[in-house]
Amino acid sequence: MVRLADIPEPERSYMAGLECVPYAHQPLTPAVAPEERHVAIVSSAGLIVRGQRPTLGNDTGYRSIATEVTDSDILCSHVSVNFDRSGFQQDLNVMLPRDRLKELEAEGVIGKAADTHYAFMGATHPDELEDKAREVGRSMLALGVNTVVLAPV
Amino acid sequence: MSGLAHYLEDEGLSTTVVALVREHVAKMSPPRAIWVPFEMGRPFATPNDAALQQRVLKAALALLDEPTSEPLLRDFAEESNDLQGDLSWEFPGRLDAGSVLAEALSVLPVWEKARARTNRTTFGISGFSPETAVEFIQRYLSPDPMPNPKGMAPVSRARFSVDDIKVFYLEAALANGGRPSSFQLNEWFWKQTLAGKMILDFQDAAHLGEDKNLRMIAGSLVPPERTYEYL
Numbered sequence: 001m002v003r004l005a006d007i008p009e010p011e012r013s014y015m016a017g018l019e020c021v022p023y024a025h026q027p028l029t030p031a032v033a034p035e036e037r038h039v040a041i042v043s044s045a046g047l048i049v050r051g052q053r054p055t056l057g058n059d060t061g062y063r064s065i066a067t068e069v070t071d072s073d074i075l076c077s078h079v080s081v082n083f084d085r086s087g088f089q090q091d092l093n094v095m096l097p098r099d100r101l102k103e104l105e106a107e108g109v110i111g112k113a114a115d116t117h118y119a120f121m122g123a124t125h126p127d128e129l130e131d132k133a134r135e136v137g138r139s140m141l142a143l144g145v146n147t148v149v150l151a152p153v
Numbered sequence: 154m155s156g157l158a159h160y161l162e163d164e165g166l167s168t169t170v171v172a173l174v175r176e177h178v179a180k181m182s183p184p185r186a187i188w189v190p191f192e193m194g195r196p197f198a199t200p201n202d203a204a205l206q207q208r209v210l211k212a213a214l215a216l217l218d219e220p221t222s223e224p225l226l227r228d229f230a231e232e233s234n235d236l237q238g239d240l241s242w243e244f245p246g247r248l249d250a251g252s253v254l255a256e257a258l259s260v261l262p263v264w265e266k267a268r269a270r271t272n273r274t275t276f277g278i279s280g281f282s283p284e285t286a287v288e289f290i291q292r293y294l295s296p297d298p299m300p301n302p303k304g305m306a307p308v309s310r311a312r313f314s315v316d317d318i319k320v321f322y323l324e325a326a327l328a329n330g331g332r333p334s335s336f337q338l339n340e341w342f343w344k345q346t347l348a349g350k351m352i353l354d355f356q357d358a359a360h361l362g363e364d365k366n367l368r369m370i371a372g373s374l375v376p377p378e379r380t381y382e383y384l
Contacts, residue, residue: 004176007193020155020180026224027163028184031217039214042161044154054278054305054313057373072273077313081376083194084335086323087235089275090200097197100207109211126156133157137164148161149213150154150170150183151196 011082019125037147039104040114040140044122045088045095045153046078055079055121060128062136065096065117079123083153095153114145122153155181169213171196175228182224185216189229192335198233205233238334244341245329253347257287257318260325267328276320279313280305283321286314290351294358308366315355315374318348339376 004016031037046055048063054077055061065074071092076085087094101113118136120129140148155178158168162184170186172178173193178186189209191198197206209229216225245266249259261283268274279286280302289299293311301307323338333341343349352374359371 004174015174016176018177020177022180022182023159025163026182026184027159028221029162029165029167031167034214034218037214037217042154042157044157048278050277054309056309070273072275075275075278077278077316079373081373084192085194085275085320086327086335086338087192087195087200089320089324090271090327092273093203093206094195094197094200097206097210100197100203100210103203103207104210104214110214120157122154126159129156130160133160134164137161137166140161141165146166147214147217148158148166148168149210150158150161150168152154152171152173153194153196 007082015082032146034109035111037110038112038114038145039101039110039147039149040145041096041098041101041117041149041151042136043096043117043119043151043153044078045076045119045151046121046123047096047119048075048077049073050075057121058124058128059121060124060132062118062120062132065098065119067098067115078121078153080153095151097151101149110147112144114140114143116143154178155183155186158183158186167217169216171209171213172226175226179226182226184221185213185219185225187213187216187227187229190232192233192235194335195233195235199235202233205231235332236334236336238337239332242331242333242337244326244345246325248346250347253287253291253351254284256347257284257321260322263328264321264325267324270328270330274320274324276317276324278320279310279317281314281317283317286317286321287348287351289314290318290355293355294362306366308364308370311355311367312370312373315352318352322346322348343375 050073057079104110105113154170170183172186172188175188246263249255292298356374359367
């Protein structure tokens with residue numbers, strides 16, 4: 001089990017000291033009914049499609065991962081070495097549970113699994129991600145997505 | 154992730170966050186979050202455990218059904234047993250200890266077996282073959298460095314070559330399946346392989362060298378606990 005207290009020093013102190021300033025304005029979009037949910041996943045694992053430019057430190061861009069991209073063409077380019085990658089190497093769904101989302105669609109738990117999911121480089125200050133976060137949000141809305149699962153590493 | 158949730162909600166999307174560091178998400182207060190007690194890097198728990206992964210995803214989505222006027226932060230009730238490991242696991246091949254390159258070549262058929270078993274690899278971010286990635290690192294700080302192909306700065310190529318070498322060895326380590334923990338795999342790689350030793354030495358040299366760019370990436374080559382434990 002990994003809790004902050006379980007992480008070895010000096011990383012524990014570094015992580016504990018990371019700036020986490022809540023936003024003064026707290027937007028809230030009401031959820032639609034489960035059967036109307038069109039759900040995309042946004043990962044912060046720096047995932048890329050094989051052949052795309054890897055994300056580097058302070059990269060504020062995002063990468064789109066379409067359904068037709070095979071599991072074997074999804075790579076992890078996150079700058080940090082402070083998280084396990086062996087789970088991802090065994091099963092993409094550990095970081096990007098797109099197969100599980102499809103199953104929930106088939107079961108009727110959600111209305112639709114999105115055809116495209118997205119990945120950012122998590123080791124970036126949230127303020128620097130604003131432009132691209134809003135851009136990807138508008139892209140998702142244009143595709144009919146109304147619900148997002150945010151997956152860290 | 155909480156910052157992304159903020160902007161996406163503001164654009165008109167409903168979000169639910171899966172959180173690995175409870176302290177951070179509690180401070181940032183996104184509208185809906187579920188803390189999962191799993192290893193960093195495994196937000197959806199155990200590889201190839203579809204049932205558990207689905208329960209995590211359902212728990213995250215269930216937050217959307219709760220009335221929210223204040224931020225919701227729930228704890229996922231289950232834990233995984235990933236860190237228990239697999240005492241029967243051992244590297245499914247014989248490592249050639251003659252040199253780093255010889256060792257990598259001895260890993261190659263094991264890795265190919267692993268690829269055939271899973272029909273997948275996460276190797277390839279450097280653009281090199283496994284043995285070329287090893288040679289690139291081996292010669293990087295020598296008087297005779299390998300040419301760096303176009304498209305990526307040398308220092309980035311070095312960083313991603315290191316990533317690829319680790320992927321190559323760890324994927325090979327699972328050629329016969331099994332459920333070794335990440336700790337077991339890391340123990341093996343950093344303590345028992347020449348490639349692990351090469352990367353530790355490379356990081357040490359990068360820290361001490363005059364190349365400012367290389368010093369900047371030195372911290373992203375080796376997990377910190379490995380650095381302090383083994384150097």
